[in-house]
């Protein structure tokens with residue numbers, strides 16, 4: 001079983017590329033579920049079918065669903081929700097404020113993750129493709145399984161505190177079935193999902209970009225965070241590439257700009273494989289068109305494969321009290337090396353290519369002390 005998650009900035013084509021991947025997998029004879037965890041759904045538009053919160057078979061082997069987080073909260077978590085607001089009201093909060101505060105942070109993410117866990121656990125699919133929300137929200141989602149234990153402990157803590165101090169009042173509001181019995185179970189699911197997400201043979205992440213400055217910067221941030229969480233990036237999907245030339249002056253300058261950024265993408269993401277799709281002259285809104293796009297993108301490679309099998313490309317370690325950022329750069333012979341920091345970016349000039357890396361927060365503001373290159377790894381040491 002494979003889980004493939006597509007990430008990237010808003011509007012770059014995550015939904016289109018995810019649906020295109022899922023269609024290609026289904027048409028190769030494998031059973032696939034595509035799931036959208038974005039609150040603003042557009043998967044139904046891309047597939048040209050109506051979808052719901054339970055999987056619908058769009059065509060043979062192609063199942064799709066749109067996770068409806070808010071409806072799920074309303075249906076299944078209202079008891080927990082009203083319980084929290086009653087605790088907050090008892091502590092003196094105004095009713096409306098209490099209701100606002102009672103939406104437990106991370107709840108939406110947790111619900112999306114539970115759907116991924118359920119689908120993975122069901123054993124019904126050969127592959128699960130996740131069309132995620134734009135980067136910021138998804139990064140919170142991906143950090144969640146790790147922080148979940150802490151989170152459910154905290155909820156458990158509130159519960160016992162509330163029982164201790166305010167039992168007579170709170171008994172009136174106690175949920176009919178004990179939600180708190182469910183917490184350890186959800187915690188187990190999160191742990192299991194976390195192990196699926198970190199298993200590099202099961203889960204890979206792919207970032208969708210357009211040849212544009214801001215979009216690339218966001219994708220580099222994605223790469224940094226995936227590395228920090230121990231998740232594997234196995235492909236970069238460059239979408240909406242214009243034709244190589246045009247007689248039109250306006251288009252020609254856009255094309256020149258794209259060419260510049262295509263080179264930046266090549267340099268920055270090396271050695272992760274890069275897949276490309278053209279800007280189509282029509283909307284991509286049916287399984288047939290999505291399949292056509294997938295043929296352009298994958299060029300005969302199996303979209304279900306792990307597309308980059310080597311180790312993580314960036315590793316942050318603490319050696320003798322100092323942070324060392326290790327970059328995997330196979331097949332590079334370094335003749336000229338220059339390392340510079342600009343804001344939250346690390347610019348590494350190697351021979352005639354420049355790699356740019358968005359620094360994790362812990363490294364921002366530190367200076368580099370040295371860099372050495374050994375058996376395909378560039379190690380950059382930061383001051384403590």
Ligand SMILES: Nc1ncnc2c1ncn2[C@@H]1O[C@H](COP(=O)(O)OP(=O)(O)OP(=O)(O)O)[C@@H](O)[C@H]1O
Nearest residue numbers: 009010011012013014015016134240278279280284
């Ligand atoms: N290669 C392409 N050629 C032509 N149109 C495309 C292509 N890829 C995507 N589009 C169109 O661009 C728009 C945005 O694509 P899409 O919805 O897939 O992006 P997204 O990254 O999922 O956006 P959001 O962040 O809002 O979820 C859609 O109208 C889609 O049909």
Ligand SMILES: [Mg+2]
Nearest residue numbers: 014015038042
């Ligand atoms: Mg989308």
